[in-house]
Amino acid sequence: xxxxxxxxxxxxxxxxxxxxxxxxxxxxxxxxxxxxxxxxxxxxxxxxxxxxxxxxxxxxxxxxxxxxxxxxxxxxxxxxxxxxxxxxxxxxxxxxxxxxxxxxxxxxxxxxxxxxxxxxxxxxxxxxxxxxxxxxxxxxxxxxxxxxxxxxxxxxxxxxxxxxxxxxxxxxx
Amino acid sequence: xxxxxxxxxxxxxxxxxxxxxxxxxxxxxxxxxxxxxxxxxxxxxxxxxxxxxxxxxxxxxxxxxxxxxxxxxxxxxxxxxxxxxxxxxxxxxxxxxxxxxxxxxxxxxxxxxxxxxxxxxxxxxxxxxxxxxxxxxxxxxxxxxxxxxxxxxxxxxxxxxxxxxxxxxxxxxxxxxxxxxxxxxxxxxxxxxxxxxxxxxxxxx
Numbered sequence: 001x002x003x004x005x006x007x008x009x010x011x012x013x014x015x016x017x018x019x020x021x022x023x024x025x026x027x028x029x030x031x032x033x034x035x036x037x038x039x040x041x042x043x044x045x046x047x048x049x050x051x052x053x054x055x056x057x058x059x060x061x062x063x064x065x066x067x068x069x070x071x072x073x074x075x076x077x078x079x080x081x082x083x084x085x086x087x088x089x090x091x092x093x094x095x096x097x098x099x100x101x102x103x104x105x106x107x108x109x110x111x112x113x114x115x116x117x118x119x120x121x122x123x124x125x126x127x128x129x130x131x132x133x134x135x136x137x138x139x140x141x142x143x144x145x146x147x148x149x150x151x152x153x154x155x156x157x158x159x160x161x162x163x164x165x166x167x168x169x170x171x172x173x
Numbered sequence: 174x175x176x177x178x179x180x181x182x183x184x185x186x187x188x189x190x191x192x193x194x195x196x197x198x199x200x201x202x203x204x205x206x207x208x209x210x211x212x213x214x215x216x217x218x219x220x221x222x223x224x225x226x227x228x229x230x231x232x233x234x235x236x237x238x239x240x241x242x243x244x245x246x247x248x249x250x251x252x253x254x255x256x257x258x259x260x261x262x263x264x265x266x267x268x269x270x271x272x273x274x275x276x277x278x279x280x281x282x283x284x285x286x287x288x289x290x291x292x293x294x295x296x297x298x299x300x301x302x303x304x305x306x307x308x309x310x311x312x313x314x315x316x317x318x319x320x321x322x323x324x325x326x327x328x329x330x331x332x333x334x335x336x337x338x339x340x341x342x343x344x345x346x347x348x349x350x351x352x353x354x355x356x357x358x359x360x361x362x363x364x365x366x367x368x369x370x371x372x373x374x375x376x377x378x
Contacts, residue, residue, distance in 0.1 A: 124240065137185065152182070166219065
């Protein structure tokens with residue numbers, strides 16, 4: 001019998017150090033409870049430990065995958081709690097509703113931040129000004145002290161690169 | 174612009190930041206250039222993801238990662254969303270929906286309702302001569318379902334057009350171009366990728 005392949009303990013430690021805060025923050029925002037958020041983080045790391053293939057350096061943005069797993073863990077935890085309310089009766093003060101729309105928006109936001117983080121600084125800064133700070137091309141050119149043509153070119157190639165990153169994070173068709 | 178392709182104008186077309194003359198020039202080019210049409214479809218997908226995100230959260234995370242300088246949160250009503258809304262109003266006023274304005278005026282169109290068990294959607298078809306441009310919008314699919322779009326022609330043959338994975342919420346918005354004239358199509362099926370089990374289907378009226 002062949003033992004299932006696992007990620008090394010070192011890899012999981014690096015994951016925790018690199019992405020732990022983002023995953024914990026995501027879970028805390030959704031669940032509102034630090035202990036539950038920590039439980040979600042532990043579960044995500046356990047699942048990552050059993051999937052060494054997605055942790056390879058060439059397998060794409062890891063944080064996007066981890067956050068997607070975290071989202072599913074959060075929903076599962078919420079469903080379990082809703083199905084068995086008696087098990088949480090000891091803590092009647094904590095029964096937050098789960099806003100799926102808000103959860104998905106947070107996930108999309110964090111995955112987008114991760115994908116932008118993989119881009120070159122030149123591409124990222126243009127996309128940030130245009131789409132996150134809502135500046136026009138002319139305003140972006142002025143802020144970044146670039147010719148308008150350069151902004152347009154970096155926008156096109158930046159979006160193409162972003163598409164590649166989102167694709168690798170398995171969030172685009 | 175790269176060589177003869179207006180690539181760098183495509184993001185501006187999406188945001189409504191081209192002049193009327195430039196918009197017509199780019200739209201005219203798009204009707205005959207599959208490369209740029211594909212690029213535009215790619216950019217739309219990225220923009221849809223960006224639209225779903227909260228700019229303040231993205232900036233906050235990027236700042237936390239040391240990748241951007243901290244700045245005031247952006248206004249919620251984005252400039253280009255206003256431009257997009259204006260575009261929708263113009264299109265609705267012309268009695269058509271979706272797509273590029275220039276295409277709307279000179280291309281035959283059809284809308285096909287897709288129905289299935291717990292899922293629904295629409296297929297917007299725009300004839301462009303020997304090809305048909307397709308926009309799929311579906312919801313209620315199983316989360317993460319791998320789907321494929323099949324077009325059924327008058328001679329009964331099927332053409333596989335594109336594939337995608339349903340989002341977390343079970344939805345998808347996909348654009349593609351099929352090498353089939355619009356007047357040759359009778360119906361469409363969204364099937365499970367690999368098994369071709371029908372998830373949604375619809376017939377042209």
